Amino acid sequence: MKSRIVFLISLAFLLSACGPADQQPGSSANFTKNTPKGQASVVDDESAKNILQIAASSPDHTTLVAAVQAAEIEHVLVNTGPLTVFAPNNDAFAALPAGTVETLLKPENKQKLAFILTNHAAPGTYKGRLLKDGRKIYMATGEYIPIRRDGDDIYIGDAKILATIDASNGVIHVIDKILLPTEK
């Protein structure tokens, strides 16, 4: 009951807040918010799904997608890439100390959030045998995070790769922990 009220209030606020805001048709409409029109706004339901579209359709990645939108880095994830994205699932975010996600999602923390998220993306397509034990992956933040193999399990830093999904512009590895940058 309470949840429904919050939702309705949010929805009402949303509809009334901006008046004649851009009305993007199609399924990608939610990703178009930080520029008059950006690459994430391209309406295309025919092409193979890109990293953002795959993440957005995953019920396990709602927090990540919300964070990507709050940080306004949607366009990066639809760029031609290629990118390797290590995508923490909702449980990974939930495992952070209480209040961390809520704090990061605040507008004033946008840059910090963007930096943390960027630490989950690497230029290039790293998958399969390219995820060699000991290889250091150069993340888009400039930090290196090592790959570790333990039997059939593959880890990036301390995070375990739970699943791998090919995307049109790279690859997504679902991971169970957040890759916090050491720098900031």
Place this chain on the structure above:
Amino acid sequence: MRKTNKLIVVMFIMTIAFIVTSCKQSGSNSGALNNSAAERVFVAPGEYDEFYAFVSGGFSGQLAVHGLPSGRLFKIIPVFSVDGEKAYGFNEETKPMLETSYGFIPWGDAHHPDLSQTNGVIDGRWCFINENNTPRIARIDLTTFETVEIIEIPNSAGNHSSPYVTDNTEYVVAGTRFAVPVPQRDMSIDQYKGNFKGAMTFVKVDPENGSMSLEFQILMPGFDYDKAHPGRGKSHGWFFFTTYNVEEANSLLEVNASQRDKDFIAAINWKKAEEYMKAGKFKTMPVRYAHNVYEDATHSATSTMKKTVRVLDPSVLPGLVYFLPTPKSPHGCDVDPTGEYIVASGKLSANVTAHSFTKMLKAIEDKAFDGEAYGIPILSFEAVNAGSVVQPGLGPLHTEFDGKGYAYTTFFISSEVVKWKLGTWEVIDRKPTYYSVGHLMIPGGNSQKPFGKYLLAMNKITKDRYLPTGPEVCQSAQLYDITGEKMELLLDFPTMGEPHYAAGIPADLIKANSKKFFKLEENNHPYATKSEAATKVVRKGRDVHIYMTMIRSHFAPDNIEGVKVGDRVYFHVTNLEQDYDVPHGIAMIGANTSELLIMPGQTETLVWQPTKPGVWPFYCTDFCSALHQEMQGYVRVSPRNSNIKLSWSLDGE
């Protein structure tokens, strides 16, 4: 219960984020793209644009001439690819332009146009442009807007860091992107490391007539050489090349060339190289490369095969080359107008790096070395680095300058142009591009004197920006006003091929020099026909030479008989007009080549080999005049064994 609460919170936050960002969006919608932007790019009918923009056609092999701020397209200059419209590479006169040591090559991959300079200021005389696939540099004459010279680069493969004109157009350069065996030989690819070489070629330009000659090559280690920029002002005499793959990987470079923290900028002291040349410290190497020159006097090109090149070895010539460590596969290599900062964008790097020329000289003097590579000293990063722009965007590529102390860098992955301040390295502004920007251009932004009014960003991807045209859609250029603190997007327009780079120049520096037509009395083409009285048809064995003229609105002669199946018929056609903008064309049915498009006073040659007896028409292809449709003629073709005498006429005479 707790889980539900968290979900509510997340949903609420998402909503807020959505609102905040969508409000911002509607705000910017009413900003730059309003009527005033339209007025600022509108060039009224009959008015001229303020700037020329020479925009690379990339894989089209050509060079497009646009006007700025309107974006209007004026001309496509054929350079490295054949062009049926202008008969470039199809007529007998221009075929030699596309000769190489590999034979005639009908296509090229054009990359970076750059304009000639005098005292570090663009002078509007010539535009140079490099070809990547079959390494070449071309020179375009900016009085005729035609390609007048192409020089092939030996020992090179993937001529990417090129041509980049020095302060007084002393040199254009050609740095090989792919290291190769030098000299080329049959060897295992596994033996790449330490054995392949990267040739840096310095092509001297004659200050009077622009003529190019291959002066010397420096044989560098087998890295990939990506982009280049000459020193300016205080750093004049130096040339800087970015390198990647200092790992010397020969497979899956996507991963294997990205393993090291830093690659290099190679700083080459070309004045030192000149001293070593003078002192005879070079080796002469046998090679083969074509040098093709087009002469306006004969309206014809010649191709000469050159046989040697003089080579300098930096591992035994001290002071010739130094390496400046530079993070993560640097791509763009740009020197600011003062010549002090060498700005490199590691395309994988999170930062944009600027080195100081002053610090570099001091580091050399102090021997602040951090090892060496193949006998070339590596300067210490800390000793040469001036600063970095920290986390300005993702995927930095290229930087240009406005001459007011600001630099503008493109970011491919985050699709934006970022304005930052030289010296303080602070980000001043950022604007999105649509989408995935590569190069950018400020007129004169590659010289000591930029004209910092507009910035042209060139995008690799357009997806939904224009009406769709099937799977292949255009690439684009976007024009920003950079006169204020914040950049303003004014216009975007489609471009031909891939706009790798562009060169811009105030129109006033060129337009008065633009030739209106060629003087007939100066036409020294061996088959020129300067009056209708001089027209004739001459048989030499199976070759038939038609000395033909064209003027409004007829050919002379226009009836020709006595041609036989199996003949090789040369139409040597001279346009007798001496009037601006009256070209004529000619096309012959069944000719296995293009039309000719002949400017007033010019002679061009079309070859036709008739295969069937009959009477075959030719006509003018350019709507030249009110009686253009009357501009036609016939050639009678008889069987090989016929006795029809060669004859020609106009109006029965």
